[in-house]
Amino acid sequence: MAMHHFIDRRQNPGGRSLGNRQRFIRRAKAQIKEALDKSIHDRKLGDVANGEDLSIPAKGIAEPRLRQAANEGQRGRVLPGNKEFVTGDQIKKPPKGGGEGAGKEGSDDGEGEDEFRFTLSRDEFLELFFEDLELPDLIKTDLREITSVVYRRAGFARDGTPANLDVMRTMRNSLGRRIALSRPEGKDVATLEAEIKALEETTEPDLEDRGRLDALYEELEGLKRRQKIVAYIDPVDVRYRQRTPEPVPNTQAVMFCLMDVSGSMGEREKDLAKRFFVLLHLFLKRRYERIELVFIRHTHEAQEVDEDTFFYSRQSGGTVVSTALTKMMEVVRDRYPADTWNIYAAQASDGENFSGDSARCSKLLAEEVIPACQYYAYVEILDEREFELFGNPDAGAALWRSYRDVAAERENFAMKRVTKPADIYPVFRELFLRQGQRERV
Amino acid sequence: MSKAYADAPTGAPTGTPTDDATGDLGDLLFDDADWNFKILSKTYDAIERVALDDLGLNVYPNQVEIISTEQMLDAYSSFGMPLMYRHWSFGKHFARDEKSYRQGHSGLAYEIVINANPCISYNLEDNSMPLQALVMAHAAFGHNHFFKNNYLFRQWTDADGVLDYFQYAKEFITSVEERHGLEEVEAVLDAAHAIMDQGVFRYRRAPELTREQRETRKREIEEYRERTFNDLWRTVPDGDAVADLSEAEKEKIVRARQMHLPEENLLFFLELNSPVLEGWQREVLSIVRNVAQYFYPQRQTKVMNEGCATFTHHYIMNALYDRGQISEGAMLEVLHSHSNVLFQPDFDDPRFNGINPYALGFAMMCDIRRICTEPTDEDREWFPDLAGNEDWRGALRHAWENYRDESFIRQYLSPYLIRKMKLFDLTDRAEDGHYVVGAIHDEQGYRKVRDALANNHDPAHTDADIQVIDADLRGDRQLFLEHSVRNGVGLDEGSRTNVLKHIRTLWGYDVTLSGVDHDNGNQLYRTSTLEVEDGA
Numbered sequence: 001m002a003m004h005h006f007i008d009r010r011q012n013p014g015g016r017s018l019g020n021r022q023r024f025i026r027r028a029k030a031q032i033k034e035a036l037d038k039s040i041h042d043r044k045l046g047d048v049a050n051g052e053d054l055s056i057p058a059k060g061i062a063e064p065r066l067r068q069a070a071n072e073g074q075r076g077r078v079l080p081g082n083k084e085f086v087t088g089d090q091i092k093k094p095p096k097g098g099g100e101g102a103g104k105e106g107s108d109d110g111e112g113e114d115e116f117r118f119t120l121s122r123d124e125f126l127e128l129f130f131e132d133l134e135l136p137d138l139i140k141t142d143l144r145e146i147t148s149v150v151y152r153r154a155g156f157a158r159d160g161t162p163a164n165l166d167v168m169r170t171m172r173n174s175l176g177r178r179i180a181l182s183r184p185e186g187k188d189v190a191t192l193e194a195e196i197k198a199l200e201e202t203t204e205p206d207l208e209d210r211g212r213l214d215a216l217y218e219e220l221e222g223l224k225r226r227q228k229i230v231a232y233i234d235p236v237d238v239r240y241r242q243r244t245p246e247p248v249p250n251t252q253a254v255m256f257c258l259m260d261v262s263g264s265m266g267e268r269e270k271d272l273a274k275r276f277f278v279l280l281h282l283f284l285k286r287r288y289e290r291i292e293l294v295f296i297r298h299t300h301e302a303q304e305v306d307e308d309t310f311f312y313s314r315q316s317g318g319t320v321v322s323t324a325l326t327k328m329m330e331v332v333r334d335r336y337p338a339d340t341w342n343i344y345a346a347q348a349s350d351g352e353n354f355s356g357d358s359a360r361c362s363k364l365l366a367e368e369v370i371p372a373c374q375y376y377a378y379v380e381i382l383d384e385r386e387f388e389l390f391g392n393p394d395a396g397a398a399l400w401r402s403y404r405d406v407a408a409e410r411e412n413f414a415m416k417r418v419t420k421p422a423d424i425y426p427v428f429r430e431l432f433l434r435q436g437q438r439e440r441v
Numbered sequence: 442m443s444k445a446y447a448d449a450p451t452g453a454p455t456g457t458p459t460d461d462a463t464g465d466l467g468d469l470l471f472d473d474a475d476w477n478f479k480i481l482s483k484t485y486d487a488i489e490r491v492a493l494d495d496l497g498l499n500v501y502p503n504q505v506e507i508i509s510t511e512q513m514l515d516a517y518s519s520f521g522m523p524l525m526y527r528h529w530s531f532g533k534h535f536a537r538d539e540k541s542y543r544q545g546h547s548g549l550a551y552e553i554v555i556n557a558n559p560c561i562s563y564n565l566e567d568n569s570m571p572l573q574a575l576v577m578a579h580a581a582f583g584h585n586h587f588f589k590n591n592y593l594f595r596q597w598t599d600a601d602g603v604l605d606y607f608q609y610a611k612e613f614i615t616s617v618e619e620r621h622g623l624e625e626v627e628a629v630l631d632a633a634h635a636i637m638d639q640g641v642f643r644y645r646r647a648p649e650l651t652r653e654q655r656e657t658r659k660r661e662i663e664e665y666r667e668r669t670f671n672d673l674w675r676t677v678p679d680g681d682a683v684a685d686l687s688e689a690e691k692e693k694i695v696r697a698r699q700m701h702l703p704e705e706n707l708l709f710f711l712e713l714n715s716p717v718l719e720g721w722q723r724e725v726l727s728i729v730r731n732v733a734q735y736f737y738p739q740r741q742t743k744v745m746n747e748g749c750a751t752f753t754h755h756y757i758m759n760a761l762y763d764r765g766q767i768s769e770g771a772m773l774e775v776l777h778s779h780s781n782v783l784f785q786p787d788f789d790d791p792r793f794n795g796i797n798p799y800a801l802g803f804a805m806m807c808d809i810r811r812i813c814t815e816p817t818d819e820d821r822e823w824f825p826d827l828a829g830n831e832d833w834r835g836a837l838r839h840a841w842e843n844y845r846d847e848s849f850i851r852q853y854l855s856p857y858l859i860r861k862m863k864l865f866d867l868t869d870r871a872e873d874g875h876y877v878v879g880a881i882h883d884e885q886g887y888r889k890v891r892d893a894l895a896n897n898h899d900p901a902h903t904d905a906d907i908q909v910i911d912a913d914l915r916g917d918r919q920l921f922l923e924h925s926v927r928n929g930v931g932l933d934e935g936s937r938t939n940v941l942k943h944i945r946t947l948w949g950y951d952v953t954l955s956g957v958d959h960d961n962g963n964q965l966y967r968t969s970t971l972e973v974e975d976g977a
Contacts, residue, residue: 005559006478006485007506010566017515017535023623024532063530064635064939066905066932073929074870078894080796081787082863082881089878091867118536 024061025124031056032120036128041271044307045257045281045293058116129278132421151243160240173237183230184223192220253288253342253374255281256331258324260349261297261315269381270311273348276379276424280346283428288342294331300354302327321353321399322360329368338372345373351380353399362402370410377427378403378415468765474569474774481505484574485581487766491757492582497834498753500585501560501600505577508563513553514539516563520736521553523563524607526614526728528630551778554580556588556739558600571771575778578757583750590842591745593738603735610728617721629722632943633708633729638904640708640733693911703908703923706730707944710909716918717949726947740900741845748802749841755779755803785862796897801862805849808858809837819856847899854891856882866893871929905932907954918950919969927959931966938968945970 025032035054085091120128156169199205199213257277259265265273284291295310296302299317302324328345336343353361370376380400396404400417407413416427470484485505492498508516512523518534519525551572554562562580564573588594599606618626633640686694696702704710708730712723739746758775761767767775785800786792809827812820813836816828827836840849859882866879866889879893880886896902911921922944924932937954944952953969 005504006481007504008478009506009508009512009563012512017511017518017532019527020519020529020532020535022532023527023529023627024536026623027529027627028533061529061533062939063631064936064943065638066636066907066940067936068903068905069931069933072871072931073926074868075928075930076866076868076879076893076896078796078864078866078890078897079788080785080862080864081789082865083787083789085865085878085881087878087881087883087886090875091878092875093869093873116533116537118533118540 025120028056028061029128031060033128033131036120036125037271040129040274040278045274045277046285046291053117054120055115055117058114061116126282132275150246152246154242154244156239157242158239160242164240164242166239166241169239170233170237173239174233177234177237178230178232181230182226183232184227189220189223189227192216192223196220252290252292252340253284253344254292254294254336255284256294256296256328256343256345257310258296258298258328258345258347259310260299260319260321260324260352261310261313262299262319262352263314263316264319264350264352265381268383269348269350272381272418272421272424273379274311275421276348276377276418276427277346279424279428280344280377284344292336294328296324296327296331298324298327304331318354319349319352320357321349322357322364325361325364325369329364329372332372343373345369345376347376347378348381349378349399351382351397351399353397355398358398358402361399362406365403365406365413366409370406370413373412376410376413378413379424379427380415380417382417382419384419469768470574470761470766471570471771472768474571476568476570476573480570481573481577484570485577487761488574488578488582488757491760492578492586492753495760495834496582496753496756497838498582498586499590500582501558501589503581503585504559504561505581506561506563507566509566510542513563513565514542516553520732522555522607522732523553524604524611526607526611527618528634529627530634552576552580554584554588555603556584556594556598556600556735557603558589560585560588560600561604569774571767571774572778574761574767574771575754575758575775578754579750582757583753584746586753587742587746587749587841590838591738591742591845592843593741593845597738598735606731610732613724613728617725621721626725628946629718629725630729632946633726635940635943636707637729637733639907640706640730641737642706642709642734643737643901644705692913696911696913700909700912703910705906705908707907707909707922708733711944711947714912714914715948716914718947722947737900738845741847741898743798744802744805744846744898745841745844745849746802747799748804748806749837751779751782751799751803752806752837787863796894804858804862805853806837808855809833809840809853811857812855817857823855824853847895847901850898851891851895854894856887859887859890864890864894866890902927906959912948918948920944920948920950920952922952922954924954924956925959926956926965929958929965931956941968941970 032054035056039054156166196213196216199209199216202209205213255277259270259273281291281293293307295305295307297305297310297315298319298321299315300320300323301317304327305313324347332338332343365376380396396417400415403415407415414427414429416423418424418427470487471480485503492500514535516523518538519531525531551568552562552564554560560581562576562584564576564580568576588600594600614626614630700710700714708726711718712726712730715723718726758767758772758779762769762772783797783800783803785797786794810833812824812827813830813833816824821828830836840853844852863882865881866886868877868879870877880889882890906925906927908923908925909920910923912918941952941954951970953967953971955967956965957963958965
């Protein structure tokens, strides 16, 4: 018989190429990050966390080999499909850089190309996204896991870990079994033993006593034997508390993005703001089945707009922050009643406000907005210089100061000054922590 | 001694519900695109009978593995070797191949075959049954026979030890990654990969591959080092021949002897002589060098290897069809794939990407058969030994055994085939504004076309010829390399600079490369990592 084997390898664990993949991403990290920043800038908020087609410069990940120069010396090449040439014919070379002439070797590893295109998976994307934000590990895993489950009590099981042993239930089973199988109780044995002892101590036992003693010995032995046969606690009695995973009932949430779009908010500020919004969105996505996004931009007046307009169009005008809050409450009353929607809001601005409006803002926040919201986060985006100037959290412009008063009173309000991506996460720290703790209880 | 199937049939359900596959099929081996392991095995046996009894092939035992798309992508992004050690460049290739495949720009290989004993071929699960049959005939018999019999593979690779060795290499790389960190290992691998083409022995027997023999070699290297540590001067040449040389020149000769210079194998030289590498780094170089050497015969026999495999599958499938074991529909599918593989666009076709080794190889194999069985007068004149020799099977087996692409083309490319493919030789002189047609498919041109095509398939011509010529370990420790330039073709400057930097990493000191004309010995260029750094 032939010595051959067929082996089905299809079931072998997949992802064997993962090691190479991770090495590649680590290697090209700088370029990938750069491409990623651009991509975060270009993408829709809700899409940010999906897999991403990336294009990075091929230069940094080239694999150089010694190659013969293309434009030097003399070379001969044999080609198929001659039509009309005869020996000695001269054929004009195509212009430099032009199409595929004879003598041009296509390189098979794409080395010749300027761009290297590939697809980043969702996990890889998040990993790199989180890196800038400096999220704690626990939060990272938390965010990656989209479906959340809780373990609920679900009756009793015959097996489990000792930690889940239910003593009460086990003992009840044991008692029932002992009664059913009439296991002699300890006190019966004790009475018998006492009786025997009394008889043994009789100084002059008569025949009747002896006969009775023998009978008692026998009875005691019987009881003890039965005790041995019918165990006090038998493996069949043991019960463990059982827990089954159950998905957390997710409901709907709406996320309001509020942003100052007056002239002082440049590309950098908007990019930071976008990261801030993305992070909140990721958090909500993990928690709620359905999330709606509402974008409200404002100058001296507020408008509800679509996402592209929100991030990319410019407007000129003054800055009246309260208009955005008023607009938001309008939308809430119209479409998102607080009793059926979980309302989250994130506001980004550079801290400027029309003088006198800040007090109105804090009043609106404290009396209307925050009571309706699950959480309200505010970031003030500063450049480095301003940041140093306002190193003290108490110092700041009118808006900042009046928001601080609100923050002192309200638990579901967070505010922070940011100059770089890593500053963003602390705004949400409270939010994540509270959720985390609730889960652990 | 072993179970024939690792698994019960798990292929897609077949159209024939009956267990007895031969039941309703008559003589047919299969009559459906779906396959299962029972059908595969039966078909394998039928193919084997033709391969061994009719074609007289001599093969290693076969191990056919069915793999998924992802596994296939993985395998061929790592040099076509599923057991490869890990490196970022394989991840890069995987990403590129996967994207190109998902977008439909390129198909997947139907199969990958490994030169090992037993011969392992990986078949893609998506192949239809007619394709599985084709692939088995192609890889498990065609390539397998070539690996087992061709002189290059017999002399230069070790089919018995190769899987062991790759396993060892993978484990070794992992262990040093753990010990020294990814970056450290990556730096050495990157540098070693850059000179892989210069890391093979072209004329000497390659060092052995098995683990056991490797250990021995390691010991030998140690002994060599001990032997040559102190008595640098014992081997000073004396006598009249060197009497009138200057001291510097004498020293140079001594150094050359000590280090066996000139040395064509850069990786081997660095592994042995680099003043800065640690033991594990030398071992990494040794691994990359062995990988390069393992694949070197394949680079020299692409046309023959594919020609042999393609001829074999074509012959076998036709034989099965003639015997009524394969249906007409299945045969049509086979021929469709067959002609896809053999597609050779003309030079002026936008799809043209060089001579297709499958097309050339298959055409030459068929041509040899033709010359044996139906020779013309021209064939009798060109191939007196071959023409009319009825034993075309023996003639082919002889060719497969004793040639590599370059010598095979020089020996067997016939005027008939040159005319049929309308081959012509185009000379490209960089300084001219035009190409010159050097020879075409006519009486005066046959030999010229044949020689030019042979040279095109000779790595000695297509790879840059670079040798280590000197390194003064007692002086500034600069490493001197010499590029023997043929026909004025130098090196691409961008890659040259980067590769020299990599060599510098491995050597630890500056590296100078000079290009010397192969014919007249004139120096054409000189570049050094010293200048590169100055310039930067």
